[in-house]
Amino acid sequence: MSTLRGRGTVQGLPEWDRCAVMGVVNVTPDSFSDGGRWFDTTAAVKHGLELVAQGADLVDVGGESTRPGATRVDEEEELRRVVPVVRGLASEGVVVSVDTMRASVARRAVEAGAVLVNDVSGGLADPGMVPAVAAAGVPFVVMHWRGFSERMNSLAVYDDVVAEVVAELRARVEAVVAGGVAPERIVVDPGLGFAKQAEHDLALVAHLDALRSLGRPLLVAASRKRFLGRVLAGEGHTPPPARERDAATAAVSAIAAHEGAWAVRVHAVRATADAVRVARAVEGAAS
Template sequence: MAAKINTDKIYVQPLGLVRGPIHCDRVFKNLTGGNIYFAAVRIISRTKQGLEEKIVSIVDLDNFFKKKSTTVAEKIKTILNNIESPRGALMLNNGSVIGWKKPVIQGVLNVTPDSFSDGGQYSDIELARPHAHEMISAGADIIDIGGETTKPGAQSVSIKSEKDRVLPVIKNLATLNFPLSIDSRNAEVMNDAIQNGAHIINDVSALGHDLKSIGVVKKEDVPIILMHAQGAPEIMQNNPQYSHILLDIYDYLESRIKMCIDAGIDKNKIIADPGIGFGKTVDHNLEILNGLSIFHGLGVPLLVGTSRKSFIGKITGEKVAENRVSGSIAAMLLCLEQGVQIVRVHDVEQATQAISVWNAAQKV
């Protein structure tokens, strides 16, 4: 007998994802206006007694709704609308427009001495600028510049040190008029980065580390990437635990999105990132990768970064981060198959090649 769907908190996860175009609305629904469609949904209710769930095909949805209260049916329909609605293009303050007709590649440019993968390799402008040019030539759509490593166990750096690292690079690259994001948790760094040519803020603390940061986002009217992390970098890998990994992250991101909207930030400028590797075990990361489609219910574009991360090393036995390219590409393709709009990568050339093949196969 099917479990009753309660009204405490409802989640909807698209299932049976296939690539289109498909012209059969009775059997499939479209995912976020792109070329991926879904044939069923998992409807999950989280109650004090635990989880209750039911898988419903798109064909059977109308009958399913008839058997539910108006309240329950409307909650599910609202989430379905979030899942189906096309995402608005990102409008940047340099006149650039980032759309979602193809996967967007965010290339990583760490100007730090101690990042987990490439620390010290691009820590001054003479090294950073050529690498940025290489990533742009290879197919990057955004260059993400960070001056504070947030790897597990990392210690925070001073605001001055972070600005000394990122601002010269941002100023230099701003002459390219190419989309730049600043990877920072600190309002002062965010503000100065935007003033010197960055266009997007990428905050691993989802504007929780520095209470002034939401004011910067509102004032500058720039896109904001809200990432989930359990705990600060210093302690986040100390036995991370969740009651339900997907739902806990969903609730957190939903609350941060609401906070931004309530503060007057345009929802079309919000991007959500479930934070692979930030306060998660290997199994947690795999659960996220397998369940990414649930986060489309948030109603905003999704960004996921799996590139070179330690969970790939633990699965494959590869201890050297730079040698995890193949595993990174495999994880990236899992993201694309579930409709993730932005992938954050170190190895832009390899990612671009993989996406080109993935796109070509879709058109056959």
């Protein structure tokens, strides 16, 4: 039987008959992947619309880099970056997610038209986040997170990464539900690249079925990350730059779709949009 069934739905969001594609718009000067390219509001909105034209089902707007070692942007600057882009895309009918660890940014983004809050800290970075999301009644992505970017590499210590990530995510989901967020509005994300080494990320991709045991829709965000660079480089060689990892990203997207992921989050949409549609066609042929 195909494992593509049972990816789940998220209350408050459209239903897709396949793994959804979340396109990324980084409104930052220092993203590891495309820092500075979409820093201007007009350029960012245009890029988001281009991602939709290429096959993105929803667009994730973020104003703070979370690459390893990144320092935090201040609240007012994050608001200045994010809110106009969310408003511009939402006004064009785009399904918009806001990528933020701050409750204030989440609130303002939802007021501007965002319909999903994607918090890489799962509500741990800002104690006001869970109450804000609960009050807004919007879906919430709970990612596995152990600490801020400045120190997360030192936290990549596991005896059994799959079991530990599942257990820590389960505890975090329970806390978010206890904080008032409806279970049917929660998405889980294993946090590839966050307090993880390459071998940890690969193990998690190999065991997405274990993550699905949490009973919530699964978001997989592998796009252009370090572990793909390590795979492509091979032993002892220099990894290719982030923008040369899109074919590898699409490969992970196909794997994730086959394993029943609800959505994949990617910078370059077209190849992944094709990959998830092929996965859906294979599912249909197997049923």
